[in-house]
Amino acid sequence: MIEAGKPATKLKSEAVQVLLERGLINQCTDLEALDTKLSEGPVTAYAGFDATAGSLHVGHLMPLMTLRWLQRLGHRPIVVLGGGTSQVGDPSFRNEARPLLEQQQIAANIAGIRRSVERLVDMSGQDGALLVDNAEWLNEFKFLEFLRDYGSQFTVNRMMSFDSVKSRLDAHVPLTVLEFCYMMLQAVDFLELSRRHDCTLQIGGSDQWGNIVNGVELGRKGDGRQLFGLTVPLLTTANGSKMGKTAAGAVWLHPEHLSPFGFWQFWRNTADADVPRFLRLFTDLPISEVDRLSTLQGAELNEAKKILATQVTNIVHGPEDARAALEQGDALFAGGQELAEPTHRMDIAQLAEGLGLLELVVAAGFAGSNGEARRLVEAGGVRLNGIVVEDPRRRIASGDLLAKERLALAVGKRRKALIAFD
RNA sequence: GGAGGAGUGCCCGAGUGGCUAAAGGGGACGGACUGUAAAUCCGUUGGCUAUGCCUACGUUGGUUCGAAUCCAACCUCCUCCA
Known part of the structure; x- marks a missing residue:
């Protein structure tokens, strides 16, 4: 046997x-x-x-x-x-x-x-x-x-x-x-x-x-x-919990259920202890490369996580979406919002009609309801263009837009969006 | 077929007429600390056009000014009897 x-x-x-x-x-x-x-x-x-x-x-x-x-x-x-x-x-x-x-x-x-x-x-x-x-x-x-x-x-x-x-x-x-x-x-x-x-x-x-x-x-x-x-095997995280759930629900493979960038982010957020296993399970990388990446320690492991995320996204969504997601990740977490493709697009007419911060958070998929968005805002977890906004009644105005009619929205440390209005 | 017990929010579980959107725990999310990690501590955890309204305690009706809590029927499960 x-x-x-x-x-x-x-x-x-x-x-x-x-x-x-x-x-x-x-x-x-x-x-x-x-x-x-x-x-x-x-x-x-x-x-x-x-x-x-x-x-x-x-x-x-x-x-x-x-x-x-x-x-x-x-x-x-x-x-x-x-x-x-x-x-x-x-x-x-x-x-x-x-x-x-x-x-x-x-x-x-x-x-x-x-x-x-x-x-x-x-x-x-x-x-x-x-x-x-x-x-x-x-x-x-x-x-x-x-x-x-x-x-x-x-x-x-x-x-x-x-x-x-x-x-x-x-x-x-x-x-x-x-x-x-x-x-x-x-x-x-x-x-x-x-x-x-x-x-x-x-x-x-x-x-x-x-x-x-x-x-x-x-x-x-x-x-x-x-x-x-x-x-x-049953897919579990290093914490022993069943893997694949996030705040927004399951980690879907279909882009209409979860954007390629959201998908990429999920893998980018893998716990350290899971990286070697996930590289083996979910990428096509040769074992020698997996082993090399697995030797990385501490903050260096973040590079391995990026590779993991990009590889899996490549398999599930294709090379273009994978590359875009990687760029979006770099841009959103290291500045340089002008460089990458936006993660979300919204109709600019919505600004004229009046768009609330809460609606924006929901539209970006970071909250399932206005109430949840409100709680996030009141807890100080929502940032608009890098600045914490704690007023749930805050409206979005054209003055909030950065270059190229874009807006950077972040919820917590790991959920970020680059929203383009056109 | 008869007698008794049970069915609660994402999960587990407390609650036996108003103070209950419902103790506590888990999970999840947010904050602090970090490395977009882990651990720890703190907070939040039904929805909405929101000082109010709606939905929710197995299902459907009823009693009551008021029900998760009382009553009836039904569904499902357990225990004992036949």
Whole structure:
């Protein structure tokens, strides 16, 4: 047995070697056999994403990075969008049911998710990654057929033994049959993909382990076929908290949910202790470079953080946005506001109509409501062009604009915006 | 099927008629200190067109001048009995 996280002595495949050194492997159903398979030729691997929101967030980055590496090493990724499973809602490790999504909402969400996926894996060409929607087959099932064909392959005893539902059961929070069947659907997905596309590996977050194992077992029972499951580690910060939340909510990958600069800032603000790990997980930088950056100490680590931020932004948003974000960061934190691209744009007509400071703070995404903005202002956390403003009724006038009709707005030490009025 | 108990804000948890937008803790955010880090200390933590108004204590109704708190029905969970 190969231990995840430890340097293995005799690895056959480059893929497992790379994933291990990147820290992308948490658990595998049979790492040794998978290693062999990956060394023998191209393998098709998939990761699925439900359409619970209009954008993926940083937590989804790890399975995507795993697919990215596999593709780079000659294997073929499939990304499954959960148009079908989103109608059910995965109960794994959740203590309450997800609100049910409308078809229309699911379709809109899928569009947003697709955009990020396309940047992380290469969809072009004949051998490019594949994007499929599990509604394609899940929507076709008739209830009785489904029960007979697949329900017979699962036992409730086994299904209840998974940790993903155990906590729910133990907490005595109702788990509906609808939700309980989610793991069956995901298992069927895997079987379906193995049949349609010869897909033999599923990758997911560690919370997906139960669902993945069910798929692997269904492949064995149903088709006598060996399938593999691989989970990536749960993303936590050095403080032990679940990573990916900020004041404004999740750290989204879609630019309409979080600006590329906001995204860059998130990584720039990484805690010291997380830098080496994040460089390995979320960038394409060679390990030698990661190691070099990881030796930096104290304030020097800030350079490594900038590299981290720029690299991840490059992968998620592209080189132009990454470069712009880096420049914006330098400009906003070291002066020189004229040099960089603005982070926000607003209609200059709004100034004439009367624009309050609070509205501006909300418009910049630094507060979710006027009330929150008011509190920030009253606490002395808001600066206009570098000067603390404590009057919540302060209006923005054309006299506040710097060169090029710009305005520098800052909330706290790390959230800054360069707003252009045109 | 019967008897009893429980369901509180992002999370945990106190509160059993007005002083409750609701103790305390966690988390998050802001301030001080720093390196846009960590630790520590202090503060804030429902919304609004804001000396007022609206929304909120499982759901829906009711009693009352006034309800998270009392009553009824319903939903979910727990315990005991059948």
